[in-house]
Amino acid sequence: EAQVTQNPRYLITVTGKKLTVTCSQNMNHEYMSWYRQDPGLGLRQIYYSMNVEVTDKGDVPEGYKVSRKEKRNFPLILESPSPNQTSLYFCASSLYSNAYNSPLHFGNGTRLTVT
Amino acid sequence: AQKITQTQPGMFVQEKEAVTLDCTYDTSDPSYGLFWYKQPSSGEMIFLIYQGSYDQQNATEGRYSLNFQKARKSANLVISASQLGDSAMYFCAMREGNAGGTSYGKLTFGQGTILTVHP
Numbered sequence A: 001e002a003q004v005t006q007n008p009r010y011l012i013t014v015t016g017k018k019l020t021v022t023c024s025q026n027m028n029h030e031y032m033s034w035y036r037q038d039p040g041l042g043l044r045q046i047y048y049s050m051n052v053e054v055t056d057k058g059d060v061p062e063g064y065k066v067s068r069k070e071k072r073n074f075p076l077i078l079e080s081p082s083p084n085q086t087s088l089y090f091c092a093s094s095l096y097s098n099a100y101n102s103p104l105h106f107g108n109g110t111r112l113t114v115t
Numbered sequence B: 001a002q003k004i005t006q007t008q009p010g011m012f013v014q015e016k017e018a019v020t021l022d023c024t025y026d027t028s029d030p031s032y033g034l035f036w037y038k039q040p041s042s043g044e045m046i047f048l049i050y051q052g053s054y055d056q057q058n059a060t061e062g063r064y065s066l067n068f069q070k071a072r073k074s075a076n077l078v079i080s081a082s083q084l085g086d087s088a089m090y091f092c093a094m095r096e097g098n099a100g101g102t103s104y105g106k107l108t109f110g111q112g113t114i115l116t117v118h119p
Helices: none
Strands: A004-007 A010-013 A019-025 A031-038 A042-051 A054-057 A076-078 A087-094 A110-114 B010-014 B019-021 B032-039 B046-052 B064-069 B074-079 B088-096 B107-109 B113-118
Touching: A004 A087, A010 A019, A019 A031, A019 A087, A019 A110, A042 B107, B010 B019, B019 B113, B032 B064, B032 B074, B046 B064, B046 B074, B074 B088
Parallel strands: A010 A110, B010 B113
Antiparallel strands: A004 A019, A019 A076, A031 A042, A031 A087, A042 A054, A087 A110, B019 B074, B032 B046, B032 B088, B064 B074, B088 B107, B088 B113
16 A cells, blocks of 8 residues: 555653654655644644755754655654654655645654653 | 635534635745645544646546636635545645745645534
């Protein structure tokens, strides 16, 4: 089944403890991206990648890192999580990077709580 | 200025009736795509339907159709024959061709409309 898989689905951690949220897609998609969703602020892009080894900042990149060593994987790293990073995180991918008509397909989300 | 505006925070509809969810957008890019997503209470984001800026016909996908009025910059979602399972948050989103040189390929979302279907 074609899908974007994020893990874990739920995560509770403490301030400062490094964590990684994994994202993998099996559709050979070129473009991958991370979003966070917060009440009142909506969905905001954190980072995106147009292809292997090509990543760039979105609207809210502070406190996050990403890498794209393989086409299928795009992990999100929080080196030193803080409570303001408590959020619902989505990984998304689309077939083409340079096509405005290419829909993004989302993973099921990761609900992160930082205490 | 907001790029995507959804003016209805909440909508109610009777089961089996049709409902229209409003979306207006703002862009100077001639090439753009408009998308609708459904987010049930379980949290996942489900792609429903797409309309391209150059498309002459309104998009349809099963019970979903998109009422695209380019001159008015609106892209309303119409759900026909509503079902209880349609109760969810609905987001309108846009992807621009040039994205102004920043955040290439970004999907910009509206604030969403919560749809409740009554039996």
